[in-house]
Amino acid sequence: MMKLKLLFVFVGVIMLQKSVSAQQSLLPDISPAYLDKLIDIAKQNYPAVRANQFKVEEAQANVTKANISYLDVFSVSYIYQPNGFSGINTNNGTTTGSSSYNYFNGIQAGITFNLGAFFEKPSEVKVAKKELAIAGDQQAEYLLTLINNVKKRYYTYMQDIANLKLISQSTIDAQEVFASEKHRFEKGEVTFEEYNRAQLSLTQSYQQKILAESTVLIAKADLEELLGEKLEDVR
Numbered sequence: 001m002m003k004l005k006l007l008f009v010f011v012g013v014i015m016l017q018k019s020v021s022a023q024q025s026l027l028p029d030i031s032p033a034y035l036d037k038l039i040d041i042a043k044q045n046y047p048a049v050r051a052n053q054f055k056v057e058e059a060q061a062n063v064t065k066a067n068i069s070y071l072d073v074f075s076v077s078y079i080y081q082p083n084g085f086s087g088i089n090t091n092n093g094t095t096t097g098s099s100s101y102n103y104f105n106g107i108q109a110g111i112t113f114n115l116g117a118f119f120e121k122p123s124e125v126k127v128a129k130k131e132l133a134i135a136g137d138q139q140a141e142y143l144l145t146l147i148n149n150v151k152k153r154y155y156t157y158m159q160d161i162a163n164l165k166l167i168s169q170s171t172i173d174a175q176e177v178f179a180s181e182k183h184r185f186e187k188g189e190v191t192f193e194e195y196n197r198a199q200l201s202l203t204q205s206y207q208q209k210i211l212a213e214s215t216v217l218i219a220k221a222d223l224e225e226l227l228g229e230k231l232e233d234v235r
Contacts (some may be wrong), residue, residue: 026028026162035154037234042150045228051145052139059132065126066121149216157219162211167205174198174205 043049184190209212224230 026159027157030155034234035151038154038223039147039150041148041234042226043143043230046146047228048142049139052135052142056132056135056139059128060136063125063128063132066125104106142166146226150223153219153223153226156224157216160212160216160219162215165210167208167212171202171205171209176204178202 178198178201181190181195183194185192221233227234
């Protein structure tokens, strides 16, 4: 029995050493260049970014409209009077249809200036520029939030992958221990309780591996939600 306990301790140490050597740190697996690519893809594809950009472009167009609207204070009008027709009789000053002499033959044009509208334009331009600044700030703020979320979900995804590697290695070790215990049990070298304990440990390893795989898939889906495409399609 003492030898058996020592064997379990020895096997446990070996399993721990294998797991530690399999994944000692997460940082070497993190790729800043790949992360930057994911951030660029999220900026291009995420619907809210495009919606906010449309608001910025719309606000910019409104500033242009406000600047151009200064021309609205001027209005041009004209009157066309055909030659040979007069609505004024130079003899008695009454309006007739006779073809007497007319001082206003041809086209007469004029320009009017709306002073009240002119004084309103600076405030309209100022409001349009403020709306543009607000739209730009909102877009910038959202991009910062999006970048932060992409980073968090990428780090979580990589963490879950590293954890899955550890658990997968532990499962392999548990399989080896169970195979050894099964062989020894069949030879009558260990009790059924000891054999059953190894079998239970293997079952728990399988359960942990399934849970870790599910966690990786969920983290991957969360990251792809921000990207708008599959990670497999990222080049």
